[in-house]
Amino acid sequence: MGTKKPTLQDIANRLNISPASVSRALADNPRISAGLRQQVQKTAAEIGYVPNAAARALRTSKPDMAALMVPNLSVLRTDGNLDVLQAIDEELGLQGIRMMVASYHQPSLVPATMRKVLADPRLAGLLFLTNYITEELLDMITRSPTPTVLVNAYPERVWEKWDGICVSGTENLFGAELATKHLLANGHERIGALVCEPGQRDADLREEGYLEAMEKADLDVSPSFMVRCDFHRGFETGRRAIHRLMASCGEDRPTALFCSSDEIAAGALRGLMEVGLRVPEDMELVGFGNHPLSVALTPALTTVTHDGVAVGRGASRLFLGLLEGKTPKTPAESQFLQPAELIVRESSGKFTARKSSQRQRVPAGVGRVPKD
Secondary structure (H helix, E strand, O other), X not given: OXXXXXXXXXXXXXXXXXXXXXXXXXXXXXXXXXXXXXXXXXXXXHHOOOOOHHHHHHHHOOOOEEEEEEOOHHHHHOOOXXXXXXXXXXXXXXXXXXXXXXXXXXXXXXXXXXXXXHOOOOEEEEEEEOOOOOHHHHHHHHHOOOOXXXXXXXXXXXXXHHOOOEEEEEOHHHHHHHHHHHHHHOXXXXXXXXXXXXXXXXXXXXXXXXXXXXXXXXXXXXXXXXXXEOHHHHHHHHHHHHHHHHHHHOOOOOOEEEEOOHHHHHHHHHHHHHOOOOOOOOOEEEOXXXXXXXXXXXXXXXXXXXXXXXXXXXXXXXXXXXXOOOXXXXXXXXXXXXXXXXXXXXXXXXXXXXXXXXXXXXXOOOOOOOOO
């Protein structure tokens, strides 16, 4: 039996470096110091490493692959993310860049997953499609020389760690505030909310927008008026949330509800029917996301736009700019924002005085959170 051929991993283990660094050193990549390149080449000769011809061809060709990093594949089913994915795939495909999806399952596994992905010499850069934005992730992206864009992560709550990071997203906070103000303008003071468990940036910002609108209206929010839902199990969690809400409030219930997603709102609509309440006569309802089925519900759902196609295209433009060597110098150059827009339909408001296609847009600057 023949002996196993030496591999890049064997060299990496000897020198305690990554296989990607070994690959770059063998290709005389200037990003690797001259000293380390000599060490790698010497070790390769000592163990008899012979580069694979196909792998060498990959290394010498122009990187043509982008990795879409996601916590898990279920995120692609929620909040218009399939539209985001399709738009990115189409825009990058026009430039000859293929896309792969890499799931890391939990935040602690991001570094290990990144190392595996970055070891592929075909890789041009990374796009993170995630609601879980931590300081550790932002630090990792800042330190990495690899072109990287965060998708669905617009920094409406700004801190200095966002500086220089390319992001594409929607006005979640402002959109939720806009939706709540719509219910307030309809004369409601007892406005509840079906929100999500903390830790998911989009949902957190939508909850903040709801609370800020209520605070600006000088209205207290009863803890029993806010029910926590599972963002990824939208319909069923929304339906059950209504039963929990009615059990805790009874007759002392809200007269209107803001929901963190259209899927949750659709479940709430079903739950309200089950407890004998009509929409909008007994309870007005507003969702978030403008899901394709939101207009097909009965009654049709008032909602806030979340244009996944626009967000995906914005992310692609930022990514391609990084590949061309353009270094963003201002937030305007590093951030794409899809403005929030309220679409009023039958589930809320004095709908008889409006058309179902009416869209309301608050003038620029009104209700927005200033950057620190």
